[in-house]
Amino acid sequence: MAVNKNALIRYKVLDKCFRNLGKRYFIEDLMEECSTILSDINPQSNSISRRQIFEDMSFMESKAGWSIELERRREGRRVYYRYANPSFSIDKMPLNELEINELESASLILSQFRGMPQFEWLNELLPKLGQRMASKDASPAILGFDNNPYLKGIEHLEALSNAVFYKSVLKIDYQTFEDDVPFEVEIHPYFLKQYNNRWFLFGYNPSNGRYNWNLAIDRIVSIREPGGKYHKNTEIDWGQYFDDIIGVTRPEHGIVEEVVLHFYGRTSRYIEAKPLHGSQRIKWLNDLTLEVKLKVMLNYELEREILSYANNVKVISPAKLADNIRTRLSEALNNY
Numbered sequence: 001m002a003v004n005k006n007a008l009i010r011y012k013v014l015d016k017c018f019r020n021l022g023k024r025y026f027i028e029d030l031m032e033e034c035s036t037i038l039s040d041i042n043p044q045s046n047s048i049s050r051r052q053i054f055e056d057m058s059f060m061e062s063k064a065g066w067s068i069e070l071e072r073r074r075e076g077r078r079v080y081y082r083y084a085n086p087s088f089s090i091d092k093m094p095l096n097e098l099e100i101n102e103l104e105s106a107s108l109i110l111s112q113f114r115g116m117p118q119f120e121w122l123n124e125l126l127p128k129l130g131q132r133m134a135s136k137d138a139s140p141a142i143l144g145f146d147n148n149p150y151l152k153g154i155e156h157l158e159a160l161s162n163a164v165f166y167k168s169v170l171k172i173d174y175q176t177f178e179d180d181v182p183f184e185v186e187i188h189p190y191f192l193k194q195y196n197n198r199w200f201l202f203g204y205n206p207s208n209g210r211y212n213w214n215l216a217i218d219r220i221v222s223i224r225e226p227g228g229k230y231h232k233n234t235e236i237d238w239g240q241y242f243d244d245i246i247g248v249t250r251p252e253h254g255i256v257e258e259v260v261l262h263f264y265g266r267t268s269r270y271i272e273a274k275p276l277h278g279s280q281r282i283k284w285l286n287d288l289t290l291e292v293k294l295k296v297m298l299n300y301e302l303e304r305e306i307l308s309y310a311n312n313v314k315v316i317s318p319a320k321l322a323d324n325i326r327t328r329l330s331e332a333l334n335n336y
Contacts, residue, residue: 009041010034010048010056011065015090017081018070024080027053057081066090151198153218160201160217164189167230170203173221182221187213188231191238193248195301200248202238204231211235214248246277247301254297260316261292267312276305291316303328 013034017025025033027050035047059065069084163170170189175182188204190211198216205213211233242248244256263271268290272282279295296302298321306313306325315322 006038006045007056009037010052011060011090013037014053014056014060018068018083019086019089021082021086024073024075025082026078026080030081060090066093151218153199153216153220156217156220156223157192157199159223160189161192163223163225164192167232168225169228169230171224171226172215173223174215175219175221177219185215187215188233190233190236191241193242195248202248204233206231212241212250243278244295245297245299245301246305247299249299249301251297251299254299256295256297257318259294259296259298259302259318259321261294261306262314262316263290263292263309264288264312264314267309 014030017023017030017033023029030053031048031050034053035045038045038048057070060068061070068088068090071082071084072079073082160170162168168189170187172185172187173182174185186206187201188206189201190204191202193200193202193214198218200214200216201220202212202214204211241250244250245254262285265288268284268288271290271292276292277294277296279293281293283291283293285291298318303321303324306315306321307328315325
């Protein structure tokens, strides 16, 4: 846990203690309160020292902190601490330098999630944070997520995620790449999945009885909620549904097969560092050849993945996959 985050937690705990008129907090009590909260959050954290608490109180009293008015009342040889004004709280004060720095870091990370489902509230929150931090120079972005805010249909993510959450039946006007006009599909949405920078909606299609029907959101033209009884998913565990495939297409009668691939040259190092699938097992045949074994179902996305490595990969087995790749490479060659 970052030092600044620990400090902010301690300041909040001390603030609560100083406002509590029902108990006298001596230095040992303040140490115990802070240590207890931090250990609850992180069991590996160290206990708080007397020196740390004194430094925290000095900071809170400073202009860099919140300029608190702290009374030190004696009881015999001991001293307990409380606010001069018990209604005072640092939560009621303007942001200080430390809080602004923390907000800047959080804002920088949160800004990367704009356009993602269930993060639409960031569109309102981030400008407000920016106003609170207007006195600081803007920091350049240091994180770049694989997110395409210009993706067609991205505006439907909020409505679709809400439909999944609230279990709403949807009527969708959908237009594939092959169709000249859209057609209507009824779907009972269960799950949203992102793959290769595209989003897909999975759900029950009553017209064909499929529970794993999927629609690419960039092909959605419009969405309506006609009402009606929602058909619950009783067949699919979405936490495991994608375990045996690459991508989003799970063949209706597909079986898990062992796929053996040989990668060559620099691509071998890349595949070693960035596995194709969670089932990947590797063996170096020589300095430049990496054998990769996968346990997956054969689907369109697997073939696309293999083809993306062009002359740096060879399919060893199964034979039908090797034949499919050979055919597609031959057809590609005929285009030149």
